[in-house]
Amino acid sequence: MGRAMRLSIDVRLDYGISGDADVLLQIEAAAMADQKIESESLTIWSDSPIRAVRGEDGIGQRCWSRGHGRFTAEYKSIVAVSRERVQLELYPATPPRMLDGELTPYLMPSRYCPSDRFEGFVGREFGGLEGGPLAAALTEWVYQSLEYRCGSSSGETTALDTFASRSGVCRDYSHLLVSLARAGGIPARCVSAYAPGVDPPDFHAVAELWLAGDWRLIDATKMATCSDIARVCVGRDATDIAFMTVFGQAYLWEQRVTVTPLD
Structure with a gap:
């Protein structure tokens, strides 16, 4: 297995929610044997508590939140990826x-x-x-x-x-x-x-x-x-x-995803 590829990930989601709606996010990189999370932060602007649940097949996690009006989420992480080449x-x-x-x-x-x-x-x-x-x-x-x-x-x-x-x-x-x-x-x-x-x-x-x-x-x-x-x-x-599922009506203000190699 070769040298790890370190990635800097920066995500911003800015949506408008019509009325009130539950929101399911899947934007956090999964911690796995072939990809290590060196640092990460997830910030969601919401008046309701945030609830995390396991992802499909136990990989990663989903995050439940509640949206009303402006809904904004920011995710930042550094991930070290180390896996064998597929042949x-x-x-x-x-x-x-x-x-x-x-x-x-x-x-x-x-x-x-x-x-x-x-x-x-x-x-x-x-x-x-x-x-x-x-x-x-x-x-x-x-x-x-x-x-x-x-x-x-x-x-x-x-x-x-x-x-x-x-x-x-x-x-x-x-x-x-x-x-x-x-x-x-x-x-x-x-x-x-x-x-x-x-x-x-x-x-x-x-x-x-x-x-x-x-x-x-x-x-x-x-x-x-x-x-x-x-x-x-x-x-x-x-x-x-899906990175974002809204159980209601939503419209996009801004969405930004930046992935930068560090090595």
Whole structure:
């Protein structure tokens, strides 16, 4: 394992809330074996108490708050990322019947990742491949086939829509890769993350595929590598990994995400 990549993360969310609404935030980098939190602070301007709960699969945490009128949150941290390089082609396949039970949801279709609709395509285009070689081929296909274009999708866009339009943003790349991997019998999940070099600077979405007994981080946009990605949370699709969910009506004043390498 190489030298750690240290990232400085600076986030500001400034929204207006119509009336009163509960707000669920997922913006704190997760403390994990391959990413250490050196320092961090989360400040939320709210008259109500803040409540933290565990994130999906026990990764990271979600933070509940209450919004009324102006709702502002600021998060700052320094994260040291240290993980091995992903070498997809070298990872053997694991038959679905041999997987542990907690991986089963990541083989199934979900709201934005209708993987069952891609089984025919994966069988025709990538027949004979499995495991890591299949994951590598799917990742390259998504990268080559899609055009990264801001504004080309919305919060309702599914992987099937992205497959048809051949365009999208990081969220759409993640959804499509996850859908194709599941269709090929590889457990896959979406990951909300921070990474330097994301253009435009924002929260980033990548994928994790279960290969050779572990989750392997993959950015199908190729804007980031596994060695400079700091996970925030994981889940089946965007439903689980949204950085902010408002149980009511909200409108944007300002949103800023800055990720800077320190080494």
